[in-house]
Protein backbone atom coordinates (compact mmCIF):
# COMPACT_ATOMS: atom_id res chain seq x y z
CA UNK A 1 0.00 0.00 0.00
CA UNK A 2 1.50 3.32 -0.94
CA UNK A 3 0.08 6.75 -1.52
CA UNK A 4 0.00 8.04 -5.05
CA UNK A 5 2.12 11.06 -5.70
CA UNK A 6 0.26 14.17 -6.69
CA UNK A 7 1.66 17.36 -8.10
CA UNK A 8 2.15 18.70 -4.60
CA UNK A 9 2.82 15.66 -2.43
CA UNK A 10 5.89 13.51 -2.09
CA UNK A 11 5.45 9.81 -2.60
CA UNK A 12 5.34 8.16 0.79
CA UNK A 13 5.93 4.51 1.41
CA UNK A 14 3.96 2.46 3.89
CA UNK A 15 5.35 -0.96 4.63
CA UNK A 16 4.39 -3.57 7.18
CA UNK A 17 6.81 -3.94 10.08
CA UNK A 18 6.14 -7.54 10.83
CA UNK A 19 3.53 -10.14 10.35
CA UNK A 20 2.20 -12.56 12.88
CA UNK A 21 -0.62 -15.03 12.58
CA UNK A 22 -2.93 -13.34 15.09
CA UNK A 23 -2.06 -9.70 14.41
CA UNK A 24 -0.96 -9.37 10.81
CA UNK A 25 -2.35 -5.84 10.66
CA UNK A 26 -0.42 -4.17 13.47
CA UNK A 27 2.24 -1.59 12.66
CA UNK A 28 3.77 -0.01 9.59
CA UNK A 29 6.76 2.14 8.83
CA UNK A 30 6.10 5.28 6.82
CA UNK A 31 9.06 6.33 4.70
CA UNK A 32 9.85 9.35 2.61
CA UNK A 33 8.17 11.91 4.83
CA UNK A 34 9.43 14.89 6.81
CA UNK A 35 6.74 15.54 9.40
CA UNK A 36 7.61 19.25 9.51
CA UNK A 37 6.26 19.70 6.01
CA UNK A 38 3.37 17.54 4.89
CA UNK A 39 0.61 18.60 2.55
CA UNK A 40 -3.03 17.55 2.82
CA UNK A 41 -2.72 14.57 0.46
CA UNK A 42 0.22 13.20 2.43
CA UNK A 43 -1.61 13.75 5.69
CA UNK A 44 -4.66 11.92 4.31
CA UNK A 45 -2.44 8.94 3.41
CA UNK A 46 -0.89 8.96 6.89
CA UNK A 47 -4.30 9.17 8.52
CA UNK A 48 -5.60 6.26 6.47
CA UNK A 49 -2.54 4.19 7.32
CA UNK A 50 -2.94 5.04 11.02
CA UNK A 51 -6.53 3.77 11.00
CA UNK A 52 -5.57 0.66 9.00
CA UNK A 53 -2.33 -0.28 10.81
CA UNK A 54 -2.91 1.18 14.33
CA UNK A 55 0.75 2.04 14.97
CA UNK A 56 3.00 3.99 12.57
CA UNK A 57 6.75 4.48 12.77
CA UNK A 58 8.48 7.47 11.17
CA UNK A 59 12.28 7.35 11.35
CA UNK A 60 14.87 10.08 11.00
CA UNK A 61 12.72 13.04 12.07
CA UNK A 62 14.09 16.35 13.40
CA UNK A 63 11.28 17.92 15.41
CA UNK A 64 11.11 20.80 17.84
CA UNK A 65 8.28 20.78 20.36
CA UNK A 66 6.25 23.21 18.19
CA UNK A 67 6.85 20.91 15.16
CA UNK A 68 5.65 17.91 17.18
CA UNK A 69 2.59 19.83 18.36
CA UNK A 70 1.83 21.11 14.84
CA UNK A 71 1.92 17.62 13.30
CA UNK A 72 -0.16 16.28 16.21
CA UNK A 73 -2.79 19.00 15.72
CA UNK A 74 -3.48 17.78 12.21
CA UNK A 75 -5.35 14.92 13.93
CA UNK A 76 -7.40 17.28 16.11
CA UNK A 77 -7.20 19.37 19.25
CA UNK A 78 -4.62 18.25 21.77
CA UNK A 79 -5.15 17.23 25.36
CA UNK A 80 -2.90 18.89 27.89
CA UNK A 81 -0.19 16.61 29.24
CA UNK A 82 -1.04 14.84 32.50
CA UNK A 83 0.63 16.27 35.59
CA UNK A 84 4.01 14.64 36.24
CA UNK A 85 4.46 12.33 39.22
CA UNK A 86 6.51 15.00 40.98
CA UNK A 87 3.72 17.53 40.63
CA UNK A 88 5.38 19.51 37.90
CA UNK A 89 2.71 20.43 35.36
CA UNK A 90 4.92 21.32 32.44
CA UNK A 91 8.05 19.29 31.71
CA UNK A 92 8.90 21.15 28.54
CA UNK A 93 8.03 24.68 27.48
CA UNK A 94 4.60 23.61 26.20
CA UNK A 95 1.66 22.31 28.26
CA UNK A 96 0.66 19.92 25.45
CA UNK A 97 3.98 18.07 25.64
CA UNK A 98 4.30 15.20 28.11
CA UNK A 99 7.93 14.50 28.93
CA UNK A 100 8.71 10.82 29.48
CA UNK A 101 12.16 10.63 31.02
CA UNK A 102 14.30 9.29 33.84
CA UNK A 103 16.69 12.25 33.65
CA UNK A 104 17.13 14.24 36.85
CA UNK A 105 18.21 17.85 36.63
CA UNK A 106 19.01 19.86 39.76
CA UNK A 107 17.52 17.06 41.82
CA UNK A 108 14.18 17.17 39.98
CA UNK A 109 13.00 14.59 37.40
CA UNK A 110 12.38 16.38 34.11
CA UNK A 111 9.65 13.90 33.15
CA UNK A 112 7.54 10.91 34.11
CA UNK A 113 7.73 7.11 34.27
CA UNK A 114 11.32 6.83 35.54
CA UNK A 115 13.50 3.96 34.26
CA UNK A 116 11.40 0.98 35.32
CA UNK A 117 8.91 -1.07 33.40
CA UNK A 118 5.80 0.76 32.22
CA UNK A 119 3.07 -1.88 32.36
CA UNK A 120 0.53 -2.51 29.59
CA UNK A 121 -1.90 0.38 29.29
CA UNK A 122 -3.93 2.73 27.16
CA UNK A 123 -3.10 6.39 27.70
CA UNK A 124 -5.39 8.35 30.04
CA UNK A 125 -8.27 5.86 29.89
CA UNK A 126 -9.25 6.95 33.41
CA UNK A 127 -10.88 9.95 31.67
CA UNK A 128 -14.41 9.89 30.21
CA UNK A 129 -12.96 10.84 26.80
CA UNK A 130 -9.44 9.44 26.49
CA UNK A 131 -7.09 10.59 23.71
CA UNK A 132 -7.67 8.97 20.31
CA UNK A 133 -4.02 9.23 19.34
CA UNK A 134 -0.71 9.52 21.12
CA UNK A 135 2.68 10.05 19.59
CA UNK A 136 6.08 9.64 21.14
CA UNK A 137 9.24 11.22 19.76
CA UNK A 138 12.71 9.98 20.76
CA UNK A 139 15.24 12.67 21.70
CA UNK A 140 17.68 10.56 23.72
CA UNK A 141 17.67 6.80 24.12
CA UNK A 142 19.65 4.41 26.32
CA UNK A 143 22.15 2.00 24.71
CA UNK A 144 19.95 -0.95 25.70
CA UNK A 145 16.45 -1.54 27.06
CA UNK A 146 13.53 0.85 27.03
CA UNK A 147 11.88 -0.86 24.04
CA UNK A 148 8.19 -0.11 23.64
CA UNK A 149 5.67 -2.81 22.71
CA UNK A 150 2.20 -2.47 21.23
CA UNK A 151 -0.68 -4.97 21.38
CA UNK A 152 -3.54 -5.16 18.88
CA UNK A 153 -6.90 -4.90 20.67
CA UNK A 154 -8.92 -5.87 17.58
CA UNK A 155 -6.95 -9.11 17.45
CA UNK A 156 -7.33 -9.45 21.21
CA UNK A 157 -11.11 -9.44 20.89
CA UNK A 158 -10.96 -11.92 18.04
CA UNK A 159 -8.57 -14.14 20.03
CA UNK A 160 -11.01 -14.70 22.89
CA UNK A 161 -12.64 -18.12 23.00
CA UNK A 162 -16.26 -17.88 21.76
CA UNK A 163 -17.82 -18.21 25.20
CA UNK A 164 -15.58 -15.52 26.68
CA UNK A 165 -16.20 -13.19 23.74
CA UNK A 166 -19.96 -13.50 24.25
CA UNK A 167 -19.55 -12.91 27.97
CA UNK A 168 -17.34 -9.85 27.46
CA UNK A 169 -19.97 -8.10 25.35
CA UNK A 170 -22.13 -5.99 27.62
CA UNK A 171 -19.64 -5.81 30.51
CA UNK A 172 -18.14 -2.60 31.81
CA UNK A 173 -14.70 -2.17 33.30
CA UNK A 174 -13.41 0.46 35.69
CA UNK A 175 -10.26 2.22 34.46
CA UNK A 176 -8.29 3.25 37.51
CA UNK A 177 -6.99 6.79 37.90
CA UNK A 178 -4.77 6.15 40.93
CA UNK A 179 -1.57 4.91 39.30
CA UNK A 180 0.22 5.78 36.09
CA UNK A 181 1.83 3.06 33.98
CA UNK A 182 5.14 3.45 35.83
CA UNK A 183 3.31 2.48 39.03
CA UNK A 184 3.51 6.01 40.45
CA UNK A 185 0.52 7.53 42.28
CA UNK A 186 -0.99 10.40 40.32
CA UNK A 187 -0.89 13.85 41.83
CA UNK A 188 -3.65 14.62 44.31
CA UNK A 189 -4.84 11.00 44.64
CA UNK A 190 -4.97 9.12 47.96
CA UNK A 191 -4.41 5.49 47.01
CA UNK A 192 -6.83 2.79 48.17
CA UNK A 193 -6.67 -0.99 47.66
CA UNK A 194 -10.29 -1.21 46.58
CA UNK A 195 -10.81 -0.56 42.87
CA UNK A 196 -14.50 0.14 43.50
CA UNK A 197 -13.57 3.14 45.67
CA UNK A 198 -10.69 4.44 43.55
CA UNK A 199 -11.03 7.38 41.16
CA UNK A 200 -11.51 6.35 37.54
CA UNK A 201 -14.01 5.82 34.77
CA UNK A 202 -16.26 2.97 33.63
CA UNK A 203 -15.94 2.08 29.96
CA UNK A 204 -17.50 -0.76 27.97
CA UNK A 205 -15.16 -3.78 27.88
CA UNK A 206 -15.85 -4.30 24.20
CA UNK A 207 -16.07 -1.17 22.08
CA UNK A 208 -16.65 -0.34 18.46
CA UNK A 209 -13.90 1.79 16.97
CA UNK A 210 -15.63 4.98 15.81
CA UNK A 211 -13.60 5.23 12.58
CA UNK A 212 -12.89 1.65 11.50
CA UNK A 213 -16.20 0.24 12.77
CA UNK A 214 -14.32 -2.82 14.09
CA UNK A 215 -14.87 -4.34 17.53
CA UNK A 216 -12.02 -4.25 20.03
CA UNK A 217 -11.27 -5.00 23.65
CA UNK A 218 -10.90 -1.86 25.73
CA UNK A 219 -8.91 -2.77 28.84
CA UNK A 220 -6.91 0.28 29.93
CA UNK A 221 -4.66 -1.25 32.55
CA UNK A 222 -4.80 -4.28 34.79
CA UNK A 223 -3.92 -2.86 38.19
CA UNK A 224 -7.05 -1.75 40.08
CA UNK A 225 -9.34 -2.70 37.20
CA UNK A 226 -12.79 -3.94 38.17
CA UNK A 227 -15.72 -5.40 36.24
CA UNK A 228 -18.86 -3.52 37.22
CA UNK A 229 -21.29 -5.57 39.26
CA UNK A 230 -18.79 -8.36 40.02
CA UNK A 231 -17.31 -9.41 43.35
CA UNK A 232 -13.62 -8.56 43.53
CA UNK A 233 -12.38 -12.16 43.31
CA UNK A 234 -14.70 -13.00 40.44
CA UNK A 235 -13.74 -9.81 38.61
CA UNK A 236 -10.02 -10.50 39.09
CA UNK A 237 -10.34 -14.05 37.78
CA UNK A 238 -12.22 -13.03 34.66
CA UNK A 239 -9.94 -10.06 33.99
CA UNK A 240 -6.84 -12.23 34.40
CA UNK A 241 -8.22 -14.66 31.84
CA UNK A 242 -9.03 -11.86 29.36
CA UNK A 243 -5.64 -10.17 29.87
CA UNK A 244 -3.80 -13.43 29.19
CA UNK A 245 -5.41 -13.54 25.75
CA UNK A 246 -5.03 -9.80 25.13
CA UNK A 247 -1.29 -9.69 25.73
CA UNK A 248 -0.32 -12.97 24.05
CA UNK A 249 2.95 -12.44 22.23
CA UNK A 250 1.58 -13.07 18.76
CA UNK A 251 -0.55 -9.91 19.18
CA UNK A 252 2.45 -7.76 20.01
CA UNK A 253 4.95 -5.69 18.05
CA UNK A 254 8.04 -4.35 19.85
CA UNK A 255 9.89 -1.24 18.76
CA UNK A 256 13.61 -0.67 19.40
CA UNK A 257 14.11 3.07 19.39
CA UNK A 258 16.56 5.23 17.52
CA UNK A 259 16.92 8.95 18.11
CA UNK A 260 14.62 10.77 15.67
CA UNK A 261 11.93 8.06 15.67
CA UNK A 262 8.36 9.14 16.03
CA UNK A 263 5.79 6.47 16.81
CA UNK A 264 2.13 7.35 16.43
CA UNK A 265 -0.49 4.99 17.82
CA UNK A 266 -4.23 4.68 17.79
CA UNK A 267 -4.85 4.85 21.52
CA UNK A 268 -8.31 3.29 21.14
CA UNK A 269 -7.42 -0.07 19.61
CA UNK A 270 -3.92 -0.70 21.00
CA UNK A 271 -2.21 -1.00 24.37
CA UNK A 272 1.47 -0.38 24.98
CA UNK A 273 4.16 -1.10 27.55
CA UNK A 274 7.83 -0.28 28.01
CA UNK A 275 10.78 -2.40 29.09
CA UNK A 276 12.94 -1.11 31.95
CA UNK A 277 16.42 0.22 31.28
CA UNK A 278 19.58 1.13 33.19
CA UNK A 279 18.86 3.90 35.69
CA UNK A 280 22.16 5.59 34.92
CA UNK A 281 21.42 5.85 31.18
CA UNK A 282 19.46 8.79 29.80
CA UNK A 283 16.17 8.45 27.97
CA UNK A 284 14.15 11.50 26.88
CA UNK A 285 10.92 11.22 24.90
CA UNK A 286 8.32 13.88 24.17
CA UNK A 287 4.68 12.86 23.78
CA UNK A 288 1.51 14.52 22.58
CA UNK A 289 -2.04 13.25 22.93
CA UNK A 290 -4.94 14.10 20.62
CA UNK A 291 -8.39 14.59 22.13
CA UNK A 292 -10.79 11.71 21.63
CA UNK A 293 -14.37 10.80 22.51
CA UNK A 294 -15.89 8.34 24.97
CA UNK A 295 -15.30 4.84 23.56
CA UNK A 296 -18.69 3.53 22.33
CA UNK A 297 -19.93 0.09 23.38
CA UNK A 298 -19.94 -2.60 20.71
Ligand code: OGA
Nearest residue numbers: 100118123136148274287
Ligand atom coordinates in the same frame (compact mmCIF):
# COMPACT_ATOMS: atom_id res chain seq x y z
C1 OGA B 1 3.72 7.00 26.83
C2 OGA B 1 4.35 5.73 27.27
C3 OGA B 1 6.34 4.43 27.07
C4 OGA B 1 7.74 4.68 26.64
O1 OGA B 1 4.46 7.93 26.49
O2 OGA B 1 2.50 7.06 26.80
O3 OGA B 1 3.69 4.87 27.74
O4 OGA B 1 8.26 3.86 25.89
N1 OGA B 1 5.65 5.65 27.04
O5 OGA B 1 8.31 5.67 27.05
Ligand code: MN
Nearest residue numbers: 122123181272
Ligand atom coordinates in the same frame (compact mmCIF):
# COMPACT_ATOMS: atom_id res chain seq x y z
MN1 MN C 1 1.56 5.45 27.62
